[in-house]
Amino acid sequence: xxxxxxxxxxxxxxxxxxxxxxxxxxxxxxxxxxxxxxxxxxxxxxxxxxxxxxxxxxxxxxxxxxxxxxxxxxxxxxxxxxxxxxxxxxxxxxxxxxxxxxxxxxxxxxxxxxxxxxxxxxxxxxxxxxxxxxxxxxxxxxxxxxxxxxxxxxxxxxxxxxxxxxxxxxxxxxxxxxxxxxxxxxxxxxxxxxxxxxxxxxxxxxxxxxxxxxxxxxxxxxxxxxxxxxxxxxxxxxxxxxxxxxxxxxxxxxxxxxxxxxxxxxxxxxxxxxxxxxxxxxxxxxxxxxxxxxxxxxxxxxxxxxxxxxxxxxxxx
Amino acid sequence: xxxxxxxxxxxxxxxxxxxxxxxxxxxxxxxxxxxxxxxxxxxxxxxxxxxxxxxxxxxxxxxxxxxxxxxxxxxxxxxxxxxxxxxxxxxxxxxxxxxxxxxxxxxxxxxxxxxxxxxxxxxxxxxxxxxxxxxxxxxxxxxxxxxxxxxxxxxxxxxxxxxxxxxxxxxxxxxxxxxxxxxxxxxxxxxxxxxxxxxxxxxxxxxxxxxxxxxxxxxxxxxxxxxxxxxxxxxxxxxxxxxxxxxxxxxxxxxxxxxxxxxxxxxxxxxxxxxxxxxxxxxxxxxxxxxxxxxxxxxxxxxxxxxxxxxxxxxxxxxxx
Numbered sequence: 001x002x003x004x005x006x007x008x009x010x011x012x013x014x015x016x017x018x019x020x021x022x023x024x025x026x027x028x029x030x031x032x033x034x035x036x037x038x039x040x041x042x043x044x045x046x047x048x049x050x051x052x053x054x055x056x057x058x059x060x061x062x063x064x065x066x067x068x069x070x071x072x073x074x075x076x077x078x079x080x081x082x083x084x085x086x087x088x089x090x091x092x093x094x095x096x097x098x099x100x101x102x103x104x105x106x107x108x109x110x111x112x113x114x115x116x117x118x119x120x121x122x123x124x125x126x127x128x129x130x131x132x133x134x135x136x137x138x139x140x141x142x143x144x145x146x147x148x149x150x151x152x153x154x155x156x157x158x159x160x161x162x163x164x165x166x167x168x169x170x171x172x173x174x175x176x177x178x179x180x181x182x183x184x185x186x187x188x189x190x191x192x193x194x195x196x197x198x199x200x201x202x203x204x205x206x207x208x209x210x211x212x213x214x215x216x217x218x219x220x221x222x223x224x225x226x227x228x229x230x231x232x233x234x235x236x237x238x239x240x241x242x243x244x245x246x247x248x249x250x251x252x253x254x255x256x257x258x259x260x261x262x263x264x265x266x267x268x269x270x271x272x273x274x275x276x277x278x279x280x281x282x283x284x285x286x287x288x289x290x291x292x293x294x295x296x297x298x299x300x301x302x303x304x305x306x307x308x309x310x311x312x313x314x315x316x317x
Numbered sequence: 318x319x320x321x322x323x324x325x326x327x328x329x330x331x332x333x334x335x336x337x338x339x340x341x342x343x344x345x346x347x348x349x350x351x352x353x354x355x356x357x358x359x360x361x362x363x364x365x366x367x368x369x370x371x372x373x374x375x376x377x378x379x380x381x382x383x384x385x386x387x388x389x390x391x392x393x394x395x396x397x398x399x400x401x402x403x404x405x406x407x408x409x410x411x412x413x414x415x416x417x418x419x420x421x422x423x424x425x426x427x428x429x430x431x432x433x434x435x436x437x438x439x440x441x442x443x444x445x446x447x448x449x450x451x452x453x454x455x456x457x458x459x460x461x462x463x464x465x466x467x468x469x470x471x472x473x474x475x476x477x478x479x480x481x482x483x484x485x486x487x488x489x490x491x492x493x494x495x496x497x498x499x500x501x502x503x504x505x506x507x508x509x510x511x512x513x514x515x516x517x518x519x520x521x522x523x524x525x526x527x528x529x530x531x532x533x534x535x536x537x538x539x540x541x542x543x544x545x546x547x548x549x550x551x552x553x554x555x556x557x558x559x560x561x562x563x564x565x566x567x568x569x570x571x572x573x574x575x576x577x578x579x580x581x582x583x584x585x586x587x588x589x590x591x592x593x594x595x596x597x598x599x600x601x602x603x604x605x606x607x608x609x610x611x612x613x614x615x616x617x618x619x620x621x622x623x624x625x626x627x628x629x630x631x632x633x634x635x636x637x638x
Contacts, residue, residue, distance in 0.1 A: 035453075141332045144565070144617050146609040148572030149590050153340065153606065156594055158348040242460065249462050250576060254591070272468060273580070276483075280472050287465030295460035302456075 029307035036303020039296035046293065050099035057097075062090040064097040065261045076281075085268070085282055086275060095289055098263040102290070105175055105258070106244040109182035113244075114237045117187035121194025122221050126202055136195065142188045151247060154181040155256035174259040178251065182244050190236045197229040204228075231308035235301050242297035249290045265290045325621055329614045336610045337391070337603075341384050344599050387603075397600040401593065406601045409589065410608065416486075417585035420501070421574055424508035425563075432513050433559070436520025437552060440528060451517060458514025463573055467507050467580035474503060484582035504581045511573045515566070519559045527555035557627050564620030568613045 031037055049056070057064060074084040083091050124135040155177065170176075201207065202225070210224045245265075251257030252266025260267055265286040272283035390397070396406040439448045475483035482488075487497045527533065528551050536546045575587030582588070586605060593602035 035456075137328065141328075141335075144332070144568060144613055145336070146568040146571045146606075146613050148575050149587075149594075149606050149609055152591060152594055153343045153347070153602070156348070157343060157346040160348075162346065246460075246462055250464060253462075253464050254579070255595075266462075269465065269468070273471070276468065276472055276476055280476065283465075283468045283472065287462060287468065290462045290465065291457075291460055294462070295456055298456055298460050 026307050030303055033299075033303035033306050035299040036306075039299040039303070042292065043296045043300065046099060046296075047103060049096055050103055053093070053096040053100055057093045060090075060093065062093045064089065064093045064263055083279075083281065086271060086279070091282070091285060094263045094268060095265070095285060098265045098268055098286065099289065099293075101175060101258055101262060101264040102245055102248060102266070102293070105178050105182075105248050105264070106241045109179040109186065109244045109248075110237050110240040112179065112183035113186040113240060114190045114233060115187075116183060117190025117192075117236075118194050118226075118233060120187065121191040121196075122198055122225065124191070125195040125198025126217070126221050126225065128199075128202075132195070135191075139188045139191050139195075142185065143192075145185075147185060148247075148250065150185060151181060151251060152254070152256060154184070155251050172262075174257065174262065178248050178257055182247055186240060186244065186247075189240065190233060193232045193236050194229060197232055198225055201225045201228050231304075235305045235308065238297055238301035238304055242294040242301070245290060245294050245297070321625070322622065325618055329618055332614060333607070333611060337388065337607055338384060340603055340606045341387065342380065344603055345380055347594070347597065347599075391604075391607075396604040399593075399598055399601040401596045401598040401601065406604045409601060410586075410604055413584060413586050413589045414608065416583065417574060417578070417587060420504055420508065420578070420583065420585055421570060423501070423505050424512065424574075425570065427505065427509045428512040428516050429563070431509070432516030433520050433552075433556065435513075436517040436559075437524050437547065437555075439517065439521040440524030440555075441547060443525065448521075451521075455514035455518050458510055458512075459518075461511065463507070463511055463576040464580055466510065467503070467577060470503050470507055471580075484580070486582075486584050500581075500583070504577045504583050507580075508570075508573055508577045511577075512570060516559070516563060519562050520555065523555040523558050524551060527551040530554070557624065560627075561620045561624050564616045564623070567616035571609055571613060 053064075076083045085091055085094070120135055120139065124132040124139075159173070159177075206228075207220060207224055210220050215224070248257055248264065249266030249269070252264045253269050255267070255270055258264035258267050260270075268286040269283060272286075276283055387397075394407060396410075398404065399406045399409050402409050435451055439451045442448050471483050474481040481503055482500055485500055487493070487500055528547075530551070533546055533551055536550050537543075541550070571587065574585065575591060577583070578585040578588035579591050586609065590602060590605040590609065592598070593605055
């Protein structure tokens with residue numbers, strides 16, 4: 001159960017996606033959620049800046065990984081807009097490159113997790129019976145586990161012992177590892193939501209009609225049920241992205257996530273605690289980026305939920 | 318009822334067993350084995366003596382074999398020695414568990430004492446200015462990276478203001494309970510704020526539903542004072558799902574505690590697990606993870622039981638509870 005959707009347990013909530021006729025209604029409702037609109041703008045600016053990071057860094061003339069002993073702990077100036085870190089790298093440029101990694105890892109991991117969760121939830125809800133019982137017991141058990149300690153162990157696993165020495169050599173391996181372990185543990189929320197909505201959708205006349213017309217089970221699930229339960233999945237993906245950014249930042253902060261020299265918002269904070277007395281702002285900026293991004297994704301998810309599925313709200317205006 | 322409880326207990330035992338094997342496997346997959354570390358530390362060790370030690374420790378046997386042997390000892394509460402502390406893992410674990418319970422208990426109580434009234438207020442005045450402000454604060458709390466909140470607190474209260482110690486358990490040489498309080502303030506504050514947002518939102522959502530129920534309308538029609546309706550009639554019903562969700566989310570609470578303890582060098586379970594994993598202390602990491610899992614399972618079991626006891630409408634089979 002997510003922090004922002006306490007009322008999702010009601011499985012009977014059949015969410016109808018925005019069909020062409022009420023697309024306008026969707027936009028009207030979404031635009032009425034001011035925090036969500038503002039969040040979308042902030043996220044769009046951030047994503048653009050992240051995509052353009054190499055251009056910006058070339059224009060300003062800093063390399064994100066250029067180390068310089070002579071330029072350690074520089075205060076903000078016209079040259080280094082936010083100052084430099086403990087080994088003389090430009091903080092602003094590193095934040096931009098960190099955005100690339102953090103956003104890419106979060107979005108990819110959330111999508112993979114949603115894919116697994118959707119398949120599990122669809123099968124459980126559609127097939128029912130003992131398949132449903134087994135899958136949901138498993139999901140519940142996963143949900144009940146203390147996640148962070150598990151993430152830490154998974155992040156510490158030695159790839160060489162798994163016979164993946166070649167993968168371990170790759171500079172990007174820490175990024176893919178984060179994506180992998182988040183997907184491995186993070187699919188449960190989507191699975192529960194999809195299962196609940198599938199259970200309800202299965203009873204709908206259009207599903208019975210499709211069955212009467214001779215559609216196979218796979219076709220019914222993919223073509224008839226999935227589009228009709230898309231809204232809660234979209235909302236869940238949005239909220240999961242925010243969660244993944246937090247998980248990535250925690251693991252990277254602890255030195256178990258994205259490995260330097262690759263910059264991520266989390267690993268930029270790794271040494272911040274020891275340097276708190278000397279350079280407090282080094283601890284503030286990356287954390288602020290994480291905080292703003294996560295809160296934007298949460299507001300966006302909230303706004304999407306309002307717009308896609310207004311009935312889910314007990315306080316709908 | 319009895320069948321339900323037994324069913325749940327069996328299920329929890331099974332999850333714990335499965336967890337123990339998975340964690341055993343994962344820890345085996347962590348870099349190095351206990352002997353590699355000893356070899357690296359001792360230049361006089363020959364390959365022959367290493368092979369002997371390997372046999373003594375049983376490291377030459379298959380993983381499955383070693384797991385069963387570990388399990389046989391574990392059920393007798395013997396989890397082997399801790400590599401970092403050179404004493405049985407249980408001796409480290411027990412006091413750490415106590416410290417974590419102090420931290421978690423205080424933070425959980427505070428978060429509920431603040432969060433529930435805030436949620437009730439927000440639900441009584443939906444879309445008011447104060448509701449919007451509370452909502453914003455909740456989103457901020459949910460979206461805050463836990464370690465960053467701790468960093469900001471240290472920056473404010475220890476570095477800038479100098480009011481509170483930045484980390485640790487107690488002043489050097491003064492391990493008394495009272496001496497510990499200043500060291501507890503920041504960890505408790507951080508952990509409380511981390512969970513406050515979620516609890517407030519749960520309460521608000523649950524209260525909104527309860528305030529629309531028929532019995533509330535009936536009570537209003539009878540002229541029951543609004544205060545009584547809110548706090549006696551509606552809250553009583555609204556708080557059941559809230560407590561359940563909080564118990565079910567005990568794992569998240571524990572994850573928050575791990576970060577908080579690590580940031581403030583508070584000697585609890587969370588920090589112990591983290592230190593054990595990063596210090597290759599296999600036995601300690603294993604037992605720590607299992608105790609954490611056990612605690613979380615226990616919390617969700619108690620939540621189920623409480624739910625049944627608190628809500629007489631829920632029945633199992635033909636029996637009424």
